[in-house]
Amino acid sequence: MTQSPKASVADKPLTSVMEDYLEAIFDINQQKKIVRVKDIAKRMDVKMPSVSSMLKTLSDRGLVHYEKYEYIELTKSGKRIGKDMRHKHEVLDQFLTEVLKIDAETANEEACKMEHALSTETLDSLVDFMEFIQACPRAGNNWLDHFDEFRKQGADPEKCLMRADDFSCSYRKEAAAPKDVDSKKTGHIKQ
Numbered sequence: 001m002t003q004s005p006k007a008s009v010a011d012k013p014l015t016s017v018m019e020d021y022l023e024a025i026f027d028i029n030q031q032k033k034i035v036r037v038k039d040i041a042k043r044m045d046v047k048m049p050s051v052s053s054m055l056k057t058l059s060d061r062g063l064v065h066y067e068k069y070e071y072i073e074l075t076k077s078g079k080r081i082g083k084d085m086r087h088k089h090e091v092l093d094q095f096l097t098e099v100l101k102i103d104a105e106t107a108n109e110e111a112c113k114m115e116h117a118l119s120t121e122t123l124d125s126l127v128d129f130m131e132f133i134q135a136c137p138r139a140g141n142n143w144l145d146h147f148d149e150f151r152k153q154g155a156d157p158e159k160c161l162m163r164a165d166d167f168s169c170s171y172r173k174e175a176a177a178p179k180d181v182d183s184k185k186t187g188h189i190k191q
Helices: 003-013 016-032 037-044 048-060 076-099 104-114 118-135 143-153 156-176
Strands: 180-181 188-189
Touching: 016 037, 016 048, 016 076, 037 048, 076 104, 076 118, 118 143
Parallel strands: none
Antiparallel strands: 180 188
């Protein structure tokens, strides 16, 4: 038994451009409730015929409802993909700006590139990591070793504070310990 052409088209992986269109349609729909070809063209910075061509492709894949000169509507699958792409973009943008301190414009561009290659598992780990660094004080060389425990068991403020106190005590001891300076050889402090 052979598959119908439409079924085989729908089974092919989406390109990053297709995902960008679905994300744009999702975003526009969140703002305006009615999505037109001209809205997508403006958002994507492309010509309206290019949008029409892509909408036909997305329609053939069952991701949008589109008839020429009509409003565009995402199907359930199209909405799920558009929402997923928006979520990935926001998480990556937040990580790049808040954790890595990359300027907003660059972060937005980079997030747009990265969102297409990121698996759901990796995104979930990134979200967990961002929650971890917000919940647990950054203390000690082994701070990141506790991330796996955090992912498995969730935030434990008592453990985080205890580890921060342990680090603080060991840091004070290290700072108070006498230092031997060997300036003749390297100029570095020996411990």
